[in-house]
Amino acid sequence: MKPESGLRRACFGALLAFAPLLASAAQTDRVVVDAAFDAVVQRYRLPGLALGIVEDGQVVYTRTTGERIAGSGEAIDRQTLFKVASNTKSMTTATLARLVDAGKLRWDDPVTKWLPQFRMNDAWVGREMQVRDLLIHNSGLRAGAGDLMLWPEPNTFTRTDIIHGLAYLKPQRSFRSGYDYDNLLYIVAGEVAAAAGGAPYESLVRREVFVPLGMSRCQVGQWNRAQVGNVAQPHMRQGERNVPVRSDGDIVPATTMDPAGGVRCSLDDMLHWVTAWLKPSPATVQWLSKEQREAVWAPQMQMPLSKRMREWDNSHFSAYGYGWRLADVDGAFKVAHTGTLMGMYSAVTMLPDKGVGFVILINGEGEDARTVLSQVLVKHYTRPAARLDAAHYASELAREDAARPAAQKAPDTSARRKATAKEFASRFGVYRDPWFGEARLCADGNVVRFRSIKSPVLTGVVQKVGAGWLVDWDDASVDAEAWLDFAPQADGTQLRMSKVDPQADFSYDYEDLAFQRVGECARP
Structure with a gap:
């Protein structure tokens, strides 16, 4: 717009x-x-x-x-x-x-005037984005994109991580073409304010x-x-x-x-x-x-x-x-x-x-x-x-x-059980997403744990539900379970995640993650 x-x-x-x-x-x-x-x-x-x-x-x-x-x-x-x-x-x-009143900043200043390191996934968008664009949710990113770098707290992501990570978040629509609520660009706005x-x-x-x-x-x-x-x-x-x-x-x-x-x-x-x-x-x-x-x-x-x-x-x-x-x-x-x-x-x-x-x-x-x-x-x-x-x-x-239509409601996952290390063994490994960092899917005794390195609250036990897998987070306050999908993608992605409940808070932006397997689990 x-x-x-x-x-x-x-x-x-x-x-x-x-x-x-x-x-x-x-x-x-x-x-x-x-x-x-x-x-x-x-x-x-x-x-x-x-x-x-x-x-x-x-x-x-x-x-x-x-x-x-x-x-x-x-x-x-x-x-x-x-x-x-x-x-x-x-x-x-x-x-x-x-x-702006003090003459230190203009709403139409390019963001890169204040933060030369700023990039978006589309290089043109990064160059064209103005200070005003940081504030009005028109970036083209999915609602809540990258919010897993902010929540749940505590985590170890920095504002430098966020500015770096934005370059890896893929848009779902063109720049300025529609409204999708975001938080990360307000972090950028805060850094622009600090610079100005x-x-x-x-x-x-x-x-x-x-x-x-x-x-x-x-x-x-x-x-x-x-x-x-x-x-x-x-x-x-x-x-x-x-x-x-x-x-x-x-x-x-x-x-x-x-x-x-x-x-x-x-x-x-x-x-x-x-x-x-x-x-x-x-x-x-x-x-x-x-x-x-x-x-x-x-x-x-x-x-x-x-x-x-x-x-x-x-x-x-x-x-x-x-x-x-x-x-x-x-x-x-x-x-x-x-x-x-x-x-x-x-x-x-x-x-x-x-x-x-x-x-x-x-x-x-x-x-x-x-x-x-x-x-x-x-x-x-x-x-x-x-x-x-x-x-x-x-x-x-x-x-x-x-x-609300059934498709918008959480599915029944009550017929679940903890995945065993034996049945999950072929999927074990260290996985890396370019903006979220490393997560480990490894055995813990006879169960399987998902552990995020930079967001330690996102630690949970893998559950088997029918033919699918989900993560049941240890911390009850993390109230959005995640599906795990190991179908290989043409871009090299080997693990995708998504919300079990479609109505869960969009800040659980599992859908923006694209993990590649980069290593083995440590031997016991």
């Missing part, structure tokens, strides 16, 4: 400029919001939830419940830190926008976003958990219990994925963030120019308009800006993003025409809870007379799931 025309930018800019004049006298009905809050906590058995609403520049509603760590007695409050995950992306784009801003990404986002906007509790990079204090931990469901998973140590390290999803903030921090976009205070009005505010919220890449959006929201357009999703809902402009990491869910939603924004932070398995609560709140402002409650949207999600 080519950069939008000056006329389109001007028209959209005029819409944004006019939006405050359209703002209604929106008022939060606390009874409605409390009912939705209570319903999602109860229905989805969340370990913790924080919710805040801003109207006309004022925080009009906050509520928190639950515990930072289930069973600890440590209550969540407005200062508790949560992983905001991909809501980090808009902070990364704001950092870049500040550099003269400081590491983590220092830049503190300097350009956290400090000027008063987001004093936000953390990125390495920090001391005990000194900072009041930190929520992620949870997963095990039976009837919420169990902490991938909990922090005493020192929270900087991570490779920080520019794409590594920020943690409190509810109060995130309400400062929302207010800075909807109604800047005298202290923050100069933080970002009108031109860059409009650029960040301008539609840069068309997104698919889903059946759900048409039916639930009467939406007519869907697009991605710089780190924000843009759409219309019941005739109102919506700017939003979600964030998802294992055991943590966030949502930031703004209705600029209404002068309203809200923040949702969850420290458990909360995908459906986030969807339901977000929808109830949006409708509270766009269609208040409809009185669409949490039960309504929960039933809609259940209906969607029931209607």
Whole structure:
């Protein structure tokens, strides 16, 4: 997709400029919001939830419940830190926008101006890719391509590895021809910001976003958990219990994925963030120019308009800006993003025409809870007379799931058994993928183990299922099993992998792996 025309930018800019004049006298009905809050906590058995609403520049509603760590007695409050995950992306784009305002960077700069080593699989794409292209999911790569270099954590992939690995990820469509969500190019964007801003990404986002906007509790990079204090931990469901998973140590390290999803903030921090976009205070009005505010919220890449959006929201357009999703809902402009990491869910939603924004932070398995609560709140402002409650949207999600074709559902793999070393022996070996590195398929006693060298959490036992093989990961938090396919390919590939559950998170991008056998298993 080519950069939008000056006329389109001007028209959209005029819409944004006019939006405050359209703002209604929106008022939060606390009874409605409390009912939705209570319903999602109860229905989805969340370990913790924080919710805040801003109207006309004022925080009009906050509520928190639950515990930072289930069973600890440590209550969540407005200062508790949560992983905001991909809501980090808009902070990364704001950092870049500040550099554009300062004359240190241009959106249409070639990426190679700042990172000469940058390459894509198609050399022409690597040369032509601009800074703006890093932000709008138009690379042509499969959704989530290369994400196994980021997740699951911990792993030993570096940002240098990611920039190197991009050259080996094969596109599924042509450059700028369509939308496919990516994370790796936000890592590249963070490195571009560092090169243009003269400081590491983590220092830049503190300097350009956290400090000027008063987001004093936000953390990125390495920090001391005990000194900072009041930190929520992620949870997963095990039976009837919420169990902490991938909990922090005493020192929270900087991570490779920080520019794409590594920020943690409190509810109060995130309400400062929302207010800075909807109604800047005298202290923050100069933080970002009108031109860059409009650029960040301008539609840069068309997104698919889903059946759900048409039916639930009467939406007519869907697009991605710089780190924000843009759409219309019941005739109102919506700017939003979600964030998802294992055991943590966030949502930031703004209705600029209404002068309203809200923040949702969850420290458990909360995908459906986030969807339901977000929808109830949006409708509270766009269609208040409809009185669409949490039960309504929960039933809609259940209906969607029931209607999903069998091909989109996980197959029954219950008739499985552990593969024996004897029957698997001809497939033993050390395998290498050009971007993921080495994995070993070797005997461990009388079972077979898959071990990734650079991503040690991806270790599991090979299972026999009918005529097929799959890996059952040791760590229960790795919730996407993988098929193993040893059919030789013309390109020399000797092992392919794919998700057992087609609906598993796209960041388990097993399909992008192309292993070749490069060695023997070590002798016992």
